[in-house]
Amino acid sequence: MGFSGRIARYFQDSQLTPLLALVALLLGVFAVVVTPREEEPQIDVTMANVLIPFPGASAKDVEGLVATPAEQVLAQMTGVDHVYSVSRSGMAVITVQFKVGVPRIDALVRLHDTIQSNRDWVSPNLGIGEPIIKPKGIDDVPVVTLTLWSEDGAHGAYELERVAHAAEAELKRVPGTREVQTLGGPGRVVLVRLDADRLASHGLSALDLRDALLASNLAMPTGKLTRDNRDIVVETGEFFASAADVRSMVAGTFENRPVYLADVAEVIDGADQPVRYVWTGTGPAGAQKGITAQDEQPAVTLQITKKPGENAVAVAERVMQRVQGLRGTVIPDNVQVTVTRDYGSTANDKAMKLIQKLIFATLSVVVLVFLTLG
Missing domain, CATH: 3.30.2090.10 (Multidrug efflux transporter AcrB TolC docking domain; DN and DC subdomains)
Structure with missing residues (x-):
């Protein structure tokens, strides 16, 4: 009898076998409960926007004197996947995308050191400003977005933005949230x-x-x-x-x-000239959310991101509960709140589907072993 056979014979009649099976089952249940459920995979996908101001320069001058030399310098870094730029009057935006798996801290330190050590790529007398680095990553994707709008049109984008800013302070107190921003308002x-x-x-x-x-x-x-x-x-x-x-x-x-x-x-205290617009309207699935058919209305969107490692399902549920508590106080009754993204719900659905498939696969193996080995 081989080594595996001796092990099987030892555990066949051992009293430890049911105990070990129970421990393994409990560990599996514990892992299912504790493991965070997230829509986006927790991998290092680091990118950064490098903003280089060049006041008074045309888009062509910005491209030739700033964007192109900067692309050549930044492309020399180790671990860089793509480098591309956008040039406009007075500003160059260089986007640096690192390869998947490059640690975020290492990538940003490398980018900062490369920029500082190559500040002499242009003449200091041209008037080019200090580069600004805006890092982005997988955790910058909002897990929940809420669109605020008014059915009767009594609230425009400016009024809705004021309501959204008031709700921002309350939503930032929700445990697990990282950043809460309002998009679409004209600004005050x-x-x-x-x-x-x-x-x-x-x-x-x-x-x-x-x-x-x-x-x-x-x-x-x-x-x-x-x-x-x-x-x-x-x-x-x-x-x-x-x-x-x-x-x-x-x-x-x-x-x-x-x-x-x-x-x-x-002197007027009011809305600024808008640079972006957000509108909401009813589609074929509007009735499923209890929204009556109507024309397009101005709106603003609240986007909420979560901290790394947090359970997206739990964070989304806490955000929804907090929003319900703000109705009638911070959020007026005539302002509607529509959930336009809920990664907590979709992540939970995918996790439950995966668990069902794992249970089915496990039971299939047990039945197969029972039928073949008796």
Whole structure:
């Protein structure tokens, strides 16, 4: 009898055999419960966008003087899979994609060292700015996206963005979340519309207003006073806190009288000029989510990413529970929230399907062994 036969004969009548089988079964159940369920595989797929500003240069000059030399330098790194760039007026964006499996930290350190050690690829007198590195990875893919919209059209993109920003602070407190961002809103700005006639009548120019705005929106420590065994920090100036502060700013003097910004310009607190649009509309599957057929409406999207190693199913469930708790308070009743991506649900479905196949395969092997060996 061979070695395997002696082992089989030993465990055939041993009392340890059922115990070992039970331990193996419990370990399998423990692994199924503890192992994180994720849509995206936890592998190192590192890429980075390198932003190099070149103010005042045309797209052709940016390509010839910045993008092309940068591509040649960055392509020399070990572990690089692809390097490509986009050149536009005043800016070059070089995307570096590393091979699958290259550790993220090693790739980013290598990229940073390569950029810093080759800063002399262009003349320092051209006015090219400091490169900015924006790393990206598999964990930057949102696991949950929520689209906010209004059925009656009472809320535009600007109002919806304000609601989304208020919800951001609450969703960032959910355990396991990493980054919460709002996409699609125009942004909030204080817009200053100059009146050329009033500027001329007060003896001011646009450059005077620019200098006055820069000087007024400034706060800095100027020293400290020691009195009664206490140090009192002295600060001069203050930052603008509202549109009213901007309106009341002194822009200059005319005939020995102060000229306020409101005297020569219109100051508006509102939406910025949009650079991207998000719209929502009903499709064939709209009725399945309880959405009635309607025309397209402006919307904004909240995207939530998770921390590395977190269970996507658990994070998505906690996010959904938190959103339900915000209804009627942070999120008004007339603002609808539609789940446009839920990687927690899809990851759970795939994991359950895999477990079912493993159970079926195990039972098939047991039945086959029983029928052949008795």
